[in-house]
Amino acid sequence: MSSERCKVGVVAPASRMSPEVASRVSALAKRLYPERTPEIVFHPQCFESRGHFAGDDQTRARAFLDVANDESFDAVWFARGGYGTCRIVESIMPRLGPPSRRKAYVGYSDIGMLLAALYRAGFTAVAHGPVAHDILRDLGEAAVARALAWMIDRAPETLEPSIDGAKKTAAFNITVLSHLLGTPLEPDLEGHVLMLEEVGEAMYRIDRSLFHITSSANVRRVSGIMLGRCSNITPNEPDFGMNDEEIAQYWCKRAGIPWLGRADIGHDADNKIVPFGFGRASDDDT
Amino acid sequence: MSSERCKVGVVAPASRMSPEVASRVSALAKRLYPERTPEIVFHPQCFESRGHFAGDDQTRARAFLDVANDESFDAVWFARGGYGTCRIVESIMPRLGPPSRRKAYVGYSDIGMLLAALYRAGFTAVAHGPVAHDILRDLGEAAVARALAWMIDRAPETLEPSIDGAKKTAAFNITVLSHLLGTPLEPDLEGHVLMLEEVGEAMYRIDRSLFHITSSANVRRVSGIMLGRCSNITPNEPDFGMNDEEIAQYWCKRAGIPWLGRADIGHDADNKIVPFGFGRASDDDT
Numbered sequence: 165m166s167s168e169r170c171k172v173g174v175v176a177p178a179s180r181m182s183p184e185v186a187s188r189v190s191a192l193a194k195r196l197y198p199e200r201t202p203e204i205v206f207h208p209q210c211f212e213s214r215g216h217f218a219g220d221d222q223t224r225a226r227a228f229l230d231v232a233n234d235e236s237f238d239a240v241w242f243a244r245g246g247y248g249t250c251r252i253v254e255s256i257m258p259r260l261g262p263p264s265r266r267k268a269y270v271g272y273s274d275i276g277m278l279l280a281a282l283y284r285a286g287f288t289a290v291a292h293g294p295v296a297h298d299i300l301r302d303l304g305e306a307a308v309a310r311a312l313a314w315m316i317d318r319a320p321e322t323l324e325p326s327i328d329g330a331k332k333t334a335a336f337n338i339t340v341l342s343h344l345l346g347t348p349l350e351p352d353l354e355g356h357v358l359m360l361e362e363v364g365e366a367m368y369r370i371d372r373s374l375f376h377i378t379s380s381a382n383v384r385r386v387s388g389i390m391l392g393r394c395s396n397i398t399p400n401e402p403d404f405g406m407n408d409e410e411i412a413q414y415w416c417k418r419a420g421i422p423w424l425g426r427a428d429i430g431h432d433a434d435n436k437i438v439p440f441g442f443g444r445a446s447d448d449d450t
Numbered sequence: 451m452s453s454e455r456c457k458v459g460v461v462a463p464a465s466r467m468s469p470e471v472a473s474r475v476s477a478l479a480k481r482l483y484p485e486r487t488p489e490i491v492f493h494p495q496c497f498e499s500r501g502h503f504a505g506d507d508q509t510r511a512r513a514f515l516d517v518a519n520d521e522s523f524d525a526v527w528f529a530r531g532g533y534g535t536c537r538i539v540e541s542i543m544p545r546l547g548p549p550s551r552r553k554a555y556v557g558y559s560d561i562g563m564l565l566a567a568l569y570r571a572g573f574t575a576v577a578h579g580p581v582a583h584d585i586l587r588d589l590g591e592a593a594v595a596r597a598l599a600w601m602i603d604r605a606p607e608t609l610e611p612s613i614d615g616a617k618k619t620a621a622f623n624i625t626v627l628s629h630l631l632g633t634p635l636e637p638d639l640e641g642h643v644l645m646l647e648e649v650g651e652a653m654y655r656i657d658r659s660l661f662h663i664t665s666s667a668n669v670r671r672v673s674g675i676m677l678g679r680c681s682n683i684t685p686n687e688p689d690f691g692m693n694d695e696e697i698a699q700y701w702c703k704r705a706g707i708p709w710l711g712r713a714d715i716g717h718d719a720d721n722k723i724v725p726f727g728f729g730r731a732s733d734d735d736t
Contacts, residue, residue, distance in 0.1 A: 215691020216654055247654040250661045343658050346632040347665035368502055368533040372629050375536045379633035405501020 170202040170316045172239045173231030174210060174296050176218035178274040179246020181210040181297055188299050189308055196309055202316055206296075207231060210243045217248040225252040228278075232256075232264040239315040244297035245273030245337075253281045253349055260285070268315050271295050272435065273363070276340040277349055283334070283440040284351035292335035292359070292429065293322070293437040303433040314437045324359065324428050324436040331387060335359040335429055335438035338394075342373040345380050351440070354385040357424060359438055360412070361392030363431035367404035370394060371411050378419035388422035393430030456488040456602040458525045459517030460496060460582050462504035464560040465532025467496040467583055474585045475594055482595055488602055492582075493517060496529045503534040511538040514564075518542075518550040525601040530583035531559030531623075539567045539635055546571070554601050557581050558721065559649070562626040563635055569620070569726040570637035578621035578645070578715065579608070579723040589719040600723045610645065610714050610722040617673055621645040621715055621724035624680075628659040631666050637726070640671040643710060645724055646698070647678030649717035653690035656680060657697050664705035674708035679716030 174181075174189075186206040194201045209227030212219035219227070231240050256278070268289040269282055275295070283290045293314060294307035301307065313319035327333055334356045341360065344350055360377070362370055377383050394408040406414065409426070416423040428436045460467075460475075472492040480487045495513030498505035505513070517526050542564070554575040555568055561581070569576045579600060580593035587593065599605035613619055620642045627646065630636055646663070648656055663669050680694040692700065695712070702709040714722045 213688075216686065216688060217691075247658060250658060342629065343662040345662075346667075347662060349665075372533060372536060376629040376631075376633060379635075381632075400502065402499075402502060405503075 169200050170238045171236055172202055172204045172241050172315055173234070173237045174204060174206045174241050174243050175224075175227045175231055176210040176243035177224050177228055177252055177278060178218065178248040179216065179244055180213050180218040181206075181243035182300065183211055185243070185296050185299055186210075189296050192299065192305055192308055193312060196312065197316070202312065205231075205237075206243075218243070221251050221255070224248065225255045228252070228256055229259055232267070233259075233261045235263040237267055239268040239270065241311065241315060242271030242275045242295045244295045245271070245275055247274050249274045249277040250343070250349070253278055257281055257285060270311050270315060270437075272335070272429075273337050273431065274340060276336045277344055279440060280336070280344055280351050281349040284349065288441065290440040291437050292440070294435050298433065298435070301433050307433045307435055310437060322437040324438045326357070326390065326424075326427065327438065329442060332356045332441050333359065333438050334440050335361070335392070335427070338362040338370060338373045338377065339365060342376045345376065345382070350382065353382050356386050357388055357390060358383065358386045359390045359392055359427040359429055361427070361430045362394040362408070364396045364398060365394075366398045367400040367406070367408070367411065370397075370408060371404070371406075374411055374415040378415040378421060384419055384421060386421060388424035389416050390424045390427035392427040393432060395431050455486050456524045457522055458488055458490045458527050458601055459520070459523045460490060460492045460527050460529050461510075461513045461517055462496040462529035463510050463514055463538055463564060464504065464534040465502065465530055466499050466504040467492075467529035468586065469497055471529070471582050471585055472496075475582050478585065478591055478594055479598060482598065483602070488598065491523075492529075502532075504529070507537050507541070510534065511541050514538070514542055515545055518553070519545075519547045521549040523553055525554040525556065527597065527601060528557030528561045528581045530581045531557070531561050533560050535560045535563040536629070536635070539564055543567055543571060556597050556601055556723075558621070558715075559623050559717065560626060562622045563630055565726060566622070566630050566637050567635040570635065574727065576726040577723050578726070580721050584719065584721070587719050593719045593721055596723060608723040610724050612643070612676065612710075612713065613724065615728060618642045618727050619645065619724050620726050621647070621678070621713070624648040624656060624659045624663065625651060628662045631662065631668070636668065639668050642672050643674055643676060644669065644672045645676045645678055645713035645715055647713070647716045648680040648694070650682045650684060651680075652684045653686040653692070653694070653697065656683075656694060657690070657692075660697055660701040664701040664707060670705055670707060672707060674710035675702050676710045676713035678713040679718060681717050
């Protein structure tokens with residue numbers, strides 16, 4: 165789609181998006197792509213509010229389906245994570261039509277619940293990567309530019325640097341993956357390089373989640389685990405005695421899973437793109 | 451064992467026990483049972499410290515096996531929860547000998563990891579109930595007295611009041627159950643009344659964990675779910691919009707699991723005993 169204008173629809177299956185995100189993202193897109201400025205449509209649902217969420221479950225599911233099932237959109241981009249995606253995935257999946265399979269999906273954190281289900285259902289352009297809300301971070305424009313470059317051009321420089329197309333990949337927030345194991349959302353991870361990141365959890369919780377993840381028979385069939393950044397770790401009383409990398413190595417060793425080192429992903433502006441599977445374009449599917 | 455002195459061994463598979471617990475529990479036991487004072491042996495491991503834990507993984511596993519495999523003990527009582535049990539369960543299970551099957555096991559919270567594995571392995575006197583450390587709570591003597599009365603006499607008045615012996619039961623901390631689903635520790639819960647409690651989590655986390663738990667095919671075969679107390683709930687920004695009971699009812703309804711109301715369990719002095727299974731005595735096993 166490199167010579168045409170890409171049309172991106174933004175929806176919020178979890179928490180509400182700050183209104184300023186829309187104007188800042190649109191301005192950046194115009195600056196980055198003056199000749200072929202992508203059309204970025206923020207679904208009104210992004211700004212709704214209902215308790216913890218960007219609108220109630222039905223509203224959030226309908227907004228996602230509005231964009232996913234609309235032939236005119238090339239990509240569904242997620243406004244932000246937060247919490248709430250798991251509540252709507254099961255109602256979404258049976259209502260996805262053929263146009264939904266021909267577009268890209270980019271997000272991370274809580275959105276992993278939906279990325280998992282889409283990938284499990286055979287969608288071929290699903291990626292762990294920055295959300296629109298990342299523009300509010302320090303240097304967040306770089307994150308948003310990276311998501312746009314992948315959605316518009318599948319630009320290879322946006323990819324997590326270890327990705328060479330030789331192995332299937334998948335990426336998740338640790339807590340989110342832990343909470344989707346054993347549910348109808350869980351994808352087959354056999355042979356994948358599994359990249360994991362975390363934010364705002366205590367060390368003992370990271371340890372407990374990695375016990376859970378690495379005890380899964382499915383996860384034990386991955387080709388290896390890479391650890392992204394674990395940021396804003398909350399205090400552990402007393403000190404846990406191991407850091408995040410030592411914990412990941414410990415559980416990999418116990419589970420017989422190859423430890424493949426650090427991954428360049430995390431809740432920050434440097435968060436690189438990790439396609440699910442081989443991340444090929446979606447034009448081979450109907 | 452009602453006319454004999456019961457011998458109870460206390461071990462700490464997770465966090466370290468406060469030293470004052472031993473003297474206070476022993477004094478209470480003497481006061482409650484002047485004629486047949488139970489012999490309560492606090493394994494020295496309870497007072498060890500290594501990072502987050504009451505000693506390193508090997509030390510904690512060995513202490514548990516010391517007591518569990520010793521014919522002279524009638525019960526293994528857990529010092530406290532905290533975190534760390536999941537790290538040692540898999541090394542413990544293959545080393546349990548015949549004497550371990552003839553005794554009672556009582557604890558809750560993080561200890562649920564071990565209760566689950568023991569019950570899965572066919573142990574017949576495993577119970578969710580107060581730990582020694584509960585004596586430090588307000589009115590905590592009542593909790594400790596309850597655990598002792600169950601270990602010494604299987605006193606029926608210690609049981610969660612809905613338990614009538616007609617249905618199998620199981621009880622867990624919500625977060626702990628979520629983190630053992632899909633692991634080798636997960637017991638078959640078909641036909642059980644499943645009682646759940648929580649402490650110190652935000653509403654969105656309770657919601658996410660209940661999504662996970664009620665999405666499990668195993669959990670969907672329970673005869674129903676009862677919700678214990680969810681205490682010290684941490685702030686949810688913005689307000690979640692549903693309380694703990696509404697959340698539990700919501701997920702039960704979505705999963706087709708009968709909602710059976712509230713259970714008298716929780717991280718407090720009122721925490722009643724919930725045997726795993728029919729909770730019969732262990733003398734029918736070898």
